[in-house]
Every structure is written in structure tokens, then in C-alpha cells.
Amino acid sequence: MADWQPGDLALCVRAGAFRCSSRQLHTGKSRDTPRRGFVGKVIATTIPPLNDGSDCKCGCVLLIFEGGEKGVSPRFVKVTPPKADEFDKEVISLMTTNPSKVEA
Numbered sequence: 433m434a435d436w437q438p439g440d441l442a443l444c445v446r447a448g449a450f451r452c453s454s455r456q457l458h459t460g461k462s463r464d465t466p467r468r469g470f471v472g473k474v475i476a477t478t479i480p481p482l483n484d485g486s487d488c489k490c491g492c493v494l495l496i497f498e499g500g501e502k503g504v505s506p507r508f509v510k511v512t513p514p515k516a517d518e519f520d521k522e523v524i525s526l527m528t529t530n531p532s533k534v535e536a
């Protein structure tokens with residue numbers, strides 16, 4: 433199982449109901465479950481709740497995305513961006529250092 437961390441990019445590759453490796457049924461019926469093809473940035477991970485409010489003990493991780501979407505880890509694969517080239521490094525440097533001050 434992938435070791436998910438906040439900041440990871442995830443691609444949704446599985447939609448709808450499925451049983452994970454622990455035979456737990458994940459219905460995917462929640463309104464905030466992403467569709468296949470969704471790409472999002474993980475902001476937090478937690479244990480998936482069951483319908484009765486208790487914690488699911490199947491071993492899946494619930495990924496919470498910055499847009500409020502949530503999904504269990506087997507629905508996703510990690511997306512690893514290519515390493516930054518010289519242009520990327522320059523843009524990143526401009527965006528992360530010496531912010532310009534603008535009078536409001």
C-alpha cells in the first residue's frame with residue numbers, strides 16, 4: 433500500500449463500489465468522493481469512518497483533498513511530477529522568494 437502523506441498528488445483510478453483487500457465494501461456513494469480522472473493534492477489522511485460512525489479497520493487510508501473531496505486510498509495512485517528543470521526552478525524561486533509589496 434502506498435504511504436500517503438499530505439502534499440502528495442493523487443489520481444483517482446477507481447470509482448464506484450468495490451471491496452478492498454480486507455473485503456471491506458467501500459461504496460463510493462458519498463457526494464465528496466472524486467470521479468475517475470480526478471487529480472488532487474492530499475492535505476490530510478485519516479481512518480475511513482463506517483456508516484455507523486466507527487472507524488473502519490480494513491487498513492485503507494482516507495485521503496482528504498484540498499477541495500474537500502475524500503476517498504479511500506485504493507481508489508488512487510500517486511502522481512509524481514517530473515523533476516524541476518532550470519525554467520521551473522526559476523519560476524519556483526520567483527514565486528517563493530522576495531514577494532513584491534503592492535499598496536492596497
Ligand SMILES: [Zn+2]
Nearest residue numbers: 452456490492
Ligand atoms: Zn478498505
